[in-house]
Amino acid sequence: MTILRTILWTICLMGSVVVCTNAQDTLTYAFFGHPYQGDPDGKKVDFRLEAMDMSQFDGIWLGGDVGSEAALKYTNLQYLDSLFDLDNPMTHWALGNHDTRNGNLEWIEEFTERPSFYAYSSNGLTVVVLDGNITPLDCEKLNAQYNLVKSVCDTIQSGHLVFLIHHGIAIDVPGVSNPITYAHNEAQNWMAHCYHDSSSYTKSIYPLMVNAKQRGVNVFHIMGDTGSWYKSFHETSVDGVEYLAAGLGNGYRLQTGQTIYAADVAIIFKHVLANNQLTWSFVEINDL
Numbered sequence: 647m648t649i650l651r652t653i654l655w656t657i658c659l660m661g662s663v664v665v666c667t668n669a670q671d672t673l674t675y676a677f678f679g680h681p682y683q684g685d686p687d688g689k690k691v692d693f694r695l696e697a698m699d700m701s702q703f704d705g706i707w708l709g710g711d712v713g714s715e716a717a718l719k720y721t722n723l724q725y726l727d728s729l730f731d732l733d734n735p736m737t738h739w740a741l742g743n744h745d746t747r748n749g750n751l752e753w754i755e756e757f758t759e760r761p762s763f764y765a766y767s768s769n770g771l772t773v774v775v776l777d778g779n780i781t782p783l784d785c786e787k788l789n790a791q792y793n794l795v796k797s798v799c800d801t802i803q804s805g806h807l808v809f810l811i812h813h814g815i816a817i818d819v820p821g822v823s824n825p826i827t828y829a830h831n832e833a834q835n836w837m838a839h840c841y842h843d844s845s846s847y848t849k850s851i852y853p854l855m856v857n858a859k860q861r862g863v864n865v866f867h868i869m870g871d872t873g874s875w876y877k878s879f880h881e882t883s884v885d886g887v888e889y890l891a892a893g894l895g896n897g898y899r900l901q902t903g904q905t906i907y908a909a910d911v912a913i914i915f916k917h918v919l920a921n922n923q924l925t926w927s928f929v930e931i932n933d934l
Contacts, residue, residue, distance in 0.1 A: 671920055673769070674702070675736075676912040676934070679709030679812075679870030679893035680830070682744060684901055688715025688720035691729060692897030692910070694931050702934075704917075706730050707773070707824050709870015710742025710812025716752040723757050723837065733759040735766065738775050740870060742812035763791045765798050770805035770922035774798055778813030785840035792839035793849065799854035806864045806924045809855070812871050812894065815847045821884035828879040828891055829872045856885040864924065866890060868913065874899070877908050878928045892928060 670906045683690040690696070691712060700706060708730065713722055723732075730737055739745075741754070741762055762777035774795060784788060798807070814825025815836045826832040838850040858864045865887045872879065873893025882888050894910040910931045917924050 671918065673704040673919065675705035675707055675915040675917065675919040676703040677707040677709060677810075677868060677870075677890075677892060677915070679891065680711045680742070680846060680873040681708070681894045682711050682714040682716075682898065684714050684898040687722065688718050689713045689725050691726070692894050692931070694897065694910075694934075695894075697730065698934060700730065705736035705738070706734075707810055707868070708737070708739040708893075709810065709868065710740050710778075711744040711871065712739065712742070714744050715748055716745040718748040718892060719755055720750075720753055723753055727757050732757040735768075738766065738773055738810055740775050740810040740812045741777050741779055742871060743779060745812075765794060769917065769919055771808065771917060771924065772798060772802055772805065773808045773810060776809060776811040776834065778811050778815055782837055782840050788837065789839050789841065792841075795838075795851055796854055799858045802858055802861075802863050804862060806866070806920055807858055808866045809856075810868050810870075812869065814869060816852075816867055816869070816870055816889060817846070818848045818889060819852060819883050819887075819889065822889050823879075823882045825869065825871075825891075828876040829869065830874060835886060852883075852887070855887050859886050864888075868892075873910060875907060878911050878913075881927075890926070 678695060681692045681695050712726055716722055739758060763775055765772060765774045779790060782788060806868050814829040814832045817824050817832060824832060837845040838847060839845050844850060855865045867887060867889050869891040870893055872891045874895035879891035890913055892911050892913045896906050896910045899906055909930045912931055913926055914929045915924060915926045
């Protein structure tokens with residue numbers, strides 16, 4: 647997937663020519679983080695998701711580590727596609743380390759029909775999917791991702807702006823606990839771009855989000871690398887940006903005979919189109 651294709655995808659979806667409508671008054675989006683089951687083939691998701699009726703949701707947001715070896719085999723992605731309809735414009739997958747550690751990114755992009763980072767906008771809601779796996783070893787791609795974030799934050803004027811990422815990059819955000827307190831890992835060395843030294847999340851991306859918030863946009867940062875111990879997280883920064891996380895781990899723990907500490911949860915969003923109201927709640931997986 648070329649950088650040019652990434653830019654064209656974003657322009658097409660963010661441009662004024664795209665106006666998505668739906669006859670329904672309220673849309674429902676479900677966020678599932680870290681849902682892999684840990685089977686020997688590395689493809690299975692949590693057995694409860696596997697049996698769930700996904701048609702109850704208008705959008706499915708995946709917070710990464712969907713399979714423990716998601717791209718190891720082409721058939722693994724065929725399986726995931728059968729569950730989540732990966733090329734559906736309302737399905738968003740923020741790639742985790744387990745999703746990409748076997749390479750084969752071209753297979754993932756074949757199934758999603760999208761690059762690993764992009765922006766999508768419809769009905770007053772803009773979703774920016776970030777690829778936390780990109781490093782300064784590929785400065786062209788890393789800078790393109792940052793430029794996408796900057797472009798969206800600089801131009802959005804109203805509505806809701808949701809960032810989806812797998813990794814715990816939101817470190818030292820004013821008023822928000824660091825990811826190490828609720829996530830599996832904390833990406834201490836993560837860089838947003840290669841332009842200059844001030845490339846941490848808090849110095850580069852967070853100020854852009856705050857600028858959008860100050861224009862009246864509701865801004866959310868949602869992370870998926872949690873669930874084995876801590877099941878959910880929500881705090882709001884001093885500047886009004888909301889930070890959320892939710893993940894699953896009990897499917898894997900049941901398989902390996904480990905202790906279950908708490909119920910797995912998803913984040914369920916309700917989007918009322920008539921007034922563009924977006925609300926959310928943590929919901930136990932067993933209740934969906």
